[in-house]
Amino acid sequence: MVLFNVSRIQTTPFDGQKPGTSGLRKKVKVFVQPHYLENFVQASFNALTEAKVRGATLVVSGDGRYYSEQAIQIITKMAAANGVRRIWVGLNGLLSTPAVSAVIRERVGVDGSKATGAFILTASHNPGGPNEDFGIKYNMENGGPAPEGITNKIYEYTTTIKEYLIAPDLPNVDISTVGVSNFTGPEGPFDVEVFDSASDYIKLMKSIFDFESIRKLLSSPKFTFCYDALHGVAGAYAKRIFVDELGAQESSLLNCVPKEDFGGGHPDPNLTYAKELVARMGLGKSEPQGEPPEFGAAADGDADRNMILGKRFFVTPSDSVAIIAANAVQAIPYFSAGLKGVARSMPTSAALDVVAKHLNLKFFEVPTGWKFFGNLMDAGLCSVCGEESFGTGMHFASVLGRAEEQTTTFKLTQTSYYLVIVVVFVIGSDHIREKDGIWAVLAWLSILAYKNKDNQDKLVTVEDIVRQHWATYGRHYYTRYDYENVDAVAAKELMAHLVKLQSSLSEVNKIVKGASSDVSNVVHGDEFEYKDSVDGSVSSHQGIRYLFEDGSRLIFRLSGTGSEGATIRLYIEQYEKDPSKIGRLSHEALAPLVAAALKLSKMEEFTGRSAPTVIT
Numbered sequence: 001m002v003l004f005n006v007s008r009i010q011t012t013p014f015d016g017q018k019p020g021t022s023g024l025r026k027k028v029k030v031f032v033q034p035h036y037l038e039n040f041v042q043a044s045f046n047a048l049t050e051a052k053v054r055g056a057t058l059v060v061s062g063d064g065r066y067y068s069e070q071a072i073q074i075i076t077k078m079a080a081a082n083g084v085r086r087i088w089v090g091l092n093g094l095l096s097t098p099a100v101s102a103v104i105r106e107r108v109g110v111d112g113s114k115a116t117g118a119f120i121l122t123a124s125h126n127p128g129g130p131n132e133d134f135g136i137k138y139n140m141e142n143g144g145p146a147p148e149g150i151t152n153k154i155y156e157y158t159t160t161i162k163e164y165l166i167a168p169d170l171p172n173v174d175i176s177t178v179g180v181s182n183f184t185g186p187e188g189p190f191d192v193e194v195f196d197s198a199s200d201y202i203k204l205m206k207s208i209f210d211f212e213s214i215r216k217l218l219s220s221p222k223f224t225f226c227y228d229a230l231h232g233v234a235g236a237y238a239k240r241i242f243v244d245e246l247g248a249q250e251s252s253l254l255n256c257v258p259k260e261d262f263g264g265g266h267p268d269p270n271l272t273y274a275k276e277l278v279a280r281m282g283l284g285k286s287e288p289q290g291e292p293p294e295f296g297a298a299a300d301g302d303a304d305r306n307m308i309l310g311k312r313f314f315v316t317p318s319d320s321v322a323i324i325a326a327n328a329v330q331a332i333p334y335f336s337a338g339l340k341g342v343a344r345s346m347p348t349s350a351a352l353d354v355v356a357k358h359l360n361l362k363f364f365e366v367p368t369g370w371k372f373f374g375n376l377m378d379a380g381l382c383s384v385c386g387e388e389s390f391g392t393g394m395h396f397a398s399v400l401g402r403a404e405e406q407t408t409t410f411k412l413t414q415t416s417y418y419l420v421i422v423v424v425f426v427i428g429s430d431h432i433r434e435k436d437g438i439w440a441v442l443a444w445l446s447i448l449a450y451k452n453k454d455n456q457d458k459l460v461t462v463e464d465i466v467r468q469h470w471a472t473y474g475r476h477y478y479t480r481y482d483y484e485n486v487d488a489v490a491a492k493e494l495m496a497h498l499v500k501l502q503s504s505l506s507e508v509n510k511i512v513k514g515a516s517s518d519v520s521n522v523v524h525g526d527e528f529e530y531k532d533s534v535d536g537s538v539s540s541h542q543g544i545r546y547l548f549e550d551g552s553r554l555i556f557r558l559s560g561t562g563s564e565g566a567t568i569r570l571y572i573e574q575y576e577k578d579p580s581k582i583g584r585l586s587h588e589a590l591a592p593l594v595a596a597a598l599k600l601s602k603m604e605e606f607t608g609r610s611a612p613t614v615i616t
Contacts, residue, residue, distance in 0.1 A: 002183045004170040004190075006081040008163045011035045017043070017158035019151040021369035023137020025123045028067050031134045035164070041075055041119070042164035043157035044138050045082045047150055048117070052141070054083035054187075057113045059103050059139075061088075061095035062121025063233040063267075063302040065128035066260045068093050071121050071136070073172045076192060080183065081165035086191040088115060093175050094258060096233045096303035097122060098436035099201045101143035105432060107200055109193070116141045122302040125268040129261035144374030144433030148537065198240045205241065208334040208431055209442050210449070215247050217449040222459045224293035227441070228254040228277040231263035234299035237438060246445075252293070254280075262301060269298035269307035282312040294461060295448065297441045306437035308444055310462025318349035318478055321386025323469050324443050326355045328384060331450035332443060334431065335383060343376055345369075345387040346528050346543055347555050347571045349476040352386060354575075358473065367530050367542040368557070374433040375534040384429050388480070388571075474577035477589040481570040481612035482559075483603070491558055491566040494606040498544045498556055499527060501600070508546065508600065515599040516592035520550040546600070551575040554597045568607070570597055 014033075017024060017040050024040055031037050045053050060075050062068050072093050079087055088103065095103065097120055104115045123135035138146045138154070146154070173181050173192045181192045205211075217223055225248050229235035235256035242248040254276050255263060266273040278284050282292035296309040308315045315323070325342050328335040341362030344352045356363035362381060366372035376382035429439060444462070451460040501508055502525035509521050524547040530539045543557040552574045559567040572593045576582055581589075597603075604610055 002171060002181075004080060004167040004183055004185045006186055007166055007168050009035070009038070009166060010163055011039055011161060013159050013161055014039055018155040019137065019146075021371075022124060022145070023120070023135050025126065025133055025135035028130055028132060028134045031067060031071075037071060037074055037136070038078065038164045038166065039158055039161050040136065040154070041078050042082075043154050043161055044119070045078070045165075046157045046161075047153035052116050055085045056116045057086045057088065057109065058084055059088045059090075059095070059100055059115050059118035060121075061090035061093050061100060061118075063096070063124075063128075064092065064094045064258045064260055065121070065123065065134060065262070065301065066130055066132070067134045068121045068260070069175065071134075072175060074166075075119050076173060077167045077170045078165060080167040080170055080185055080190045083187050084190070086113060086193065089173070089175050089192060089194045091175070091178055091194055091196045092236075092258075093121075094233050094236045095120075095197055096201075096237065096436075096438070097124075098304050098432055098434045098439065099197050099237070100139060101432035101434040101436075102201055102204050103197055104139060104141065104143040106204060107197075120302070124302050125266075125300040125305060127262065127266045128301065129264075132261070139434070142374060142378055142433050144377075145369070145371040147371050147375070147535075148539065198237055201237060202241060202245060204431065205439070205442060206245075208332065208429075208439070209446050210333050211245060213449040213453065214442065214445045215245075217445060217452060218242075218246050218248050220452070220459075223295070223448075223452075224291075225249075225252050226254065226277060226280055226293045226296040227252060227256075228269070228274050228296070228298040229256040229258075229303075230265060230267045230269065230274060230298060230300070231255045231257060231259040232267040232299055232301040232303060233258050234303035234438060237303070241438065241442075267299075267301035269300055269305060274298040274307060277307075277309070281309045283309065283314070294459065295445070297444070299437045303437045304435045306440050308440070308462070310466075313461075313463040313466070315462060315466055316349070316351075316478060317386060317388045318344075318351040318476055319466060319469065320440070320444075321348075321384065322351035322355045322473070323447070323465060324386075324440070325352060325361070325384045326359070326469065326473070327447045327450065328443070331447045334429070339383040340380055341376070341382045343373055343382045343385040345372075346530075346545075347480075347557060347569070348386060348388040349478040349573050350551070350553075350575065351473070351476045354473045354476075364533070365530075367528065367539050370433075370435055372530070372532070372539075375532055377433060379534045381533070387435065470582045471579060474575060475582040477574045477576060477584075477586050479572050479586060479590050479594070480616045481572070481594075481597075482614040482616065483568040483570075483607055483609050484613040486566045486568055486607050486609070488566040490606050490608075491568050494568065494601055494603070495544060495556065495558060497606070498601055502526065502544075502546075511600050512596035515595040518592040519596050520548045520552065522546050523549050552593055554593065554600070556601060568603075570601070570603075570612075572597055 076087050100118050100120050118139045120137050123133035126133035183190045235258045238256045243250050277298050281296045282288045292311045298307040342356050343364035345368045373385045528542040543555050546554040555571040557569045
C-alpha cells in the first residue's frame with residue numbers, strides 16, 4: 001500500500017474558464033499553463049456537494065487526444081487529495097463519451113461501488129495535437145452532462161479560486177494495463193482501477209439491438225459495409241462490435257487505430273475530412289475504385305457523433321433522427337413497447353416534429369446542448385432525440401442525395417465561394433444520457449435489417465428508406481451557414497440588430513420581400529427561451545428565430561463550442577410536402593430564404609464577410 005500526502009497549492013484565477021455546452025475547450029497551449037487544468041478541476045470539486053466527492057467513485061477518461069495522459073494523472077492526484085474513494089480509468093485512458101455515460105449508469109465495481117460522476121477529456125470533433133485543442137467536461141450521476149446550475153457554479157469558483165488540493169507524491173498510474181492500484185492517504189484508502197470497457201458497452205448494445213438480424217444483413221452478398229473512426233476513440237470499439245460480433249470484414253474498417261493527433265487529420269465525420277470513406281462511398285470528386293458499399297458511417301473524435309451514408313447518398317441529421325423515430329418500434333427491440341416521446345434541439349429541422357405528430361408522440365424542442373435531453377430522459381418523457389449542432393465549423397449538410405447534386409455543389413466551390421459540405425448526425429436514445437454515434441449506426445443497420453428481412457430480390461437501400469420517408473412525411477430542405485472567428489463585438493451587434501427588428505414584423509417583411517418575392521410572410525419573431533418541464537429552470541437567449549407563414553424558419557445563434565473566436569450560425573429551413581417538389585436540389589429550394597436571411601441580418605455589413613466560412 002503506497003502512502004501519499006495532500007498539499008494545498010496557492011493559485012490565482014484564469015479568465016475565460018466558463019464551460020460551454022460541452023465543457024471547457026481551449027488550445028493545448030492554454031491547458032498546459034501551470035495551474036490552469038488544476039484550477040478548473042478544483043472548481044468542479046468545489047461546485048459539487050461533498051457527498052458527490054468524498055468517498056465517491058469517479059470515471060476519468062476520454063478520446064485519447066494529446067495531453068490526455070498527463071491530464072488523467074493530474075486529475076487522479078487531485079481526486080485523491082479531495083477525498084475521492086476510487087477512480088475508474090478506461091484502458092489507455094480511452095472511453096468514448098457515450099461509453100462513459102454507460103459506465104456511470106451500468107457498471108458495478110467488484111466491491112459493489114457505482115460511479116457518481118466523470119471527468120471526460122475530449123474536444124469532440126476538434127483536431128488534436130500539441131498545437132490543437134483539448135477539452136474537459138463533467139458528467140453527473142445520471143451519466144449526462146452537468147446541468148447549467150452546476151456549470152455556472154464551476155465558473156463562479158474559477159473566478160475566485162485561491163488554492164487547489166493535490167497529492168504530488170502519488171505515483172503515476174500505468175493506464176496501459178488492466179488492474180487496480182491501491183494507495184492510502186490522510187483520509188484512508190484510495191484506489192485506481194484501469195479496465196477494458198468494450199465488453200460492458202457491447203453488452204449494453206446487445207440489450208438494445210437484435211445483433212443476430214444485423215449479422216444476417218452484413219452476411220448478405222447484396223449488402224456491403226464500411227466504417228471510418230478517423231483515428232478517434234470509436235476505433236477502440238469498432239473491431240469488437242462490427243467484426244467480432246457482427247461479422248463484417250476487417251477490411252471494411254478505416255482508420256480504427258486511435259491516435260493522440262488523430263493521425264494528423266481532423267476527427268470530424270464529413271466530406272472534407274472523412275476522405276477515404278467519401279471516396280469509397282462514391283461521393284468524391286472522382287469515381288471510386290470498385291463498386292461503393294451500400295452503407296457507410298464515420299465517427300468523430302469521442303464517438304458521440306456520426307455520419308451516415310448510402311451508396312452515393314447522404315442522410316441529414318434531421319432526417320436521420322426522424323427516420324429512426326419513425327421505425328424504432330418495429331426495427332429496434334429496445335423500443336418494441338413504444339416510444340415515450342421524442343425531442344430535438346431548436347435549430348434542428350422540424351422533420352422530427354412531423355413524425356411525432358403523425359405517430360401521436362410527446363414532442364419537445366430544447367436549446368442546443370445534450371444536458372437538456374438528459375432531464376427529459378430521466379423523467380421518462382423522451383426515448384429518441386437528435387441535435388444538428390456539431391461544433392467549430394463542421395456541421396451537417398442538407399441532403400446532397402445524388403451524384404448530380406454533389407457535382408453541382410462542387411461547381412459552386414470553383415465559381416463563387418469556398419464551400420465545405422458536411423454531414424453529421426448527433427443522435428441518441430434513453431439508454432444513456434449522452435449522444436452515441438455507434439448507437440446511431442446500429443440503429444440504421446437495424447432499420448436496414450428490418451426492411452430487408454423478407455426481401456429476397458432487390459435490396460432496400462439507405463436511399464430507398466429516405467425517399468420513402470419523404471413521400472410519407474414530406475421533406476425539410478435545410479442548410480446552415482457558419483461564420484467563424486468573427487469579431488465578438490461585431491457578432492453581438494448583429495444579434496442585437498436582429499432582436500430590434502422583431503419589434504416591427506412589417507419592416508421585417510419589407511426587407512425579406514425585397515430580397516426575394518418567393519418567400520412567404522414572417523408571422524413571428526423571438527429569442528428562443530426554454531423552461532425545463534422537469535426542473536423548472538429557464539434558459540434564455542438561446543437563438544433568434546423568424547418563423548414564416550409556410551413553416552419556413554430562419555434562426556441565428558452564437559456558438560459556444562469552439563476554442564477561439566465568435567462563430568455566427570445561420571440556419572435556413574423550408575418544409576415541402578408536395579411530392580412533385582421533394583426532389584429538388586437543396587441549394588435551389590433554399591435560395592430565396594438564403595437571400596432573405598443575409599439581407600435581414602446585414603451579415604456582410606456587420607462582419608465584413610462576403611461569404612460564410614462553411615456551408616452545411
